[in-house]
Amino acid sequence: MRTLHTSELTKAVAEMARETNHFLSEDVTRAISRQAKEEPWPVAKDVLERIEENIAIAGKGVLPLCQDTGLACVFLEIGQDVHIIGGLIEDAVNEGVRNGYGEGFLRKSVVVDPLRRVNTKDNTPAHIHYEIVSGDQVKITFAPKGFGSENMSQIKMMPPSAGEQGVKDFVVKVCEEAGANPCPPIVVGVGIGGTFDKAALMAKEALLIPFDEANSDPYYADMEAELLERINELGIGPQGFGGATTALSVKIKTAPTHIAGLPVAVNINCHVSRHAQRVL
Amino acid sequence: MEYQIKEPFTSDKFQELRAGDTVLLTGSIYTARDAAHKRLVEMLKQGEPLPFEVKNSVIYYVGPTPEKPGNPIGSAGPTTSYRMDAYAPTLLDLGETGMIGKGQRGQEVKDAVTRNKAVYFAAIGGAGALMAQRVEHSEIVAFEDLGAEAVRRLLVKDFPVTVVLDSQGGDLYEEGRKAYLESRM
Numbered sequence: 001m002r003t004l005h006t007s008e009l010t011k012a013v014a015e016m017a018r019e020t021n022h023f024l025s026e027d028v029t030r031a032i033s034r035q036a037k038e039e040p041w042p043v044a045k046d047v048l049e050r051i052e053e054n055i056a057i058a059g060k061g062v063l064p065l066c067q068d069t070g071l072a073c074v075f076l077e078i079g080q081d082v083h084i085i086g087g088l089i090e091d092a093v094n095e096g097v098r099n100g101y102g103e104g105f106l107r108k109s110v111v112v113d114p115l116r117r118v119n120t121k122d123n124t125p126a127h128i129h130y131e132i133v134s135g136d137q138v139k140i141t142f143a144p145k146g147f148g149s150e151n152m153s154q155i156k157m158m159p160p161s162a163g164e165q166g167v168k169d170f171v172v173k174v175c176e177e178a179g180a181n182p183c184p185p186i187v188v189g190v191g192i193g194g195t196f197d198k199a200a201l202m203a204k205e206a207l208l209i210p211f212d213e214a215n216s217d218p219y220y221a222d223m224e225a226e227l228l229e230r231i232n233e234l235g236i237g238p239q240g241f242g243g244a245t246t247a248l249s250v251k252i253k254t255a256p257t258h259i260a261g262l263p264v265a266v267n268i269n270c271h272v273s274r275h276a277q278r279v280l
Numbered sequence: 281m282e283y284q285i286k287e288p289f290t291s292d293k294f295q296e297l298r299a300g301d302t303v304l305l306t307g308s309i310y311t312a313r314d315a316a317h318k319r320l321v322e323m324l325k326q327g328e329p330l331p332f333e334v335k336n337s338v339i340y341y342v343g344p345t346p347e348k349p350g351n352p353i354g355s356a357g358p359t360t361s362y363r364m365d366a367y368a369p370t371l372l373d374l375g376e377t378g379m380i381g382k383g384q385r386g387q388e389v390k391d392a393v394t395r396n397k398a399v400y401f402a403a404i405g406g407a408g409a410l411m412a413q414r415v416e417h418s419e420i421v422a423f424e425d426l427g428a429e430a431v432r433r434l435l436v437k438d439f440p441v442t443v444v445l446d447s448q449g450g451d452l453y454e455e456g457r458k459a460y461l462e463s464r465m
Contacts, residue, residue, distance in 0.1 A: 050440075062348060065408065067428075108427060272406045
């Protein structure tokens, strides 16, 4: 059995915290550049060009892309043939967040209690999801999540009779109600099925799917394309000033569900769609 | 229209602005977001003096990242404004002339903007690095214990903002979307 020391997890998380807050993945930057070229509405084009400029400035490594450097969402896929030594995984991840946000001059945006609201001052704890998978490696996905967009996300337990139309209308309605608040152009993650909690988790995981990766199920690939078109037809535009570019990507994840249920979750991300992956 | 406006930020300088205009602001502005607004309004209720002069002030809804050595400020884009809606009318009625944030405001804020002939600007959300480059100086003036949420005085130069709510009741979020959709008919 392979052994892995938790210090490697700590180091990787710290590096990814800094990296994701300065550099976007190529699929995201490509989508923004494409829209900046193709956007027909002058005000919207101007905003998209300034977003491109922001990406260039942040890429120099001094100023983070956004001042909301996020709540650290960490997804761990742990191979069942790995033996992890050196302490608790949770502690190792939080140490990585503490180091990355401290040394990286990133904002500490976490309060220890949702109602009494005292800042933890080191951006911990991270929000960690664990999955046990086959193999002897550990895959870490680090996705700092800003709350301007998180606050605009919604979940609904629909009756099965709502069907495909009900689901699609709900997704579009959530984006319309969000309007200018989540810093459009947005990225939309949709979770359909499962349970209340599973739908929300799938919606967040859908935000991590590369824009250019097609859904393997043609039925949902078509639905993603249709939803993207409908959301962009809302005309909200970049920053809500009006225009053709309201969303950059829509991705759907699904799971089996109960005969009585049709849970639908919509998780919204801003154009600063940050995530990175490493395999240890 | 494009405007350049320098401090003092008296409301007469904002009267000709209309929703959709772009403005470059130069001068001192103050930062405050959720926790600072809550404290400011609580202080008013207690009859305590506020830590800065609200009259003719522009308040920027921002919680910047920590500044790296040699830099005046870290990344500094706007936060979502509706969370300040509960407090903004009180400050506008005290003479705050401008707010900078992003996103829709409630009716009470819209009414307070027209009543006081004030203005609500949007900065580009998610462009915190770009906005930071227009900040020349930053100092904490109150609530240091709030960290990123402390009240700071920022000296900005040609700070780019867009008029969302103007003193005549104009709203860019409604008008901009409508104009774009009508252009496609």
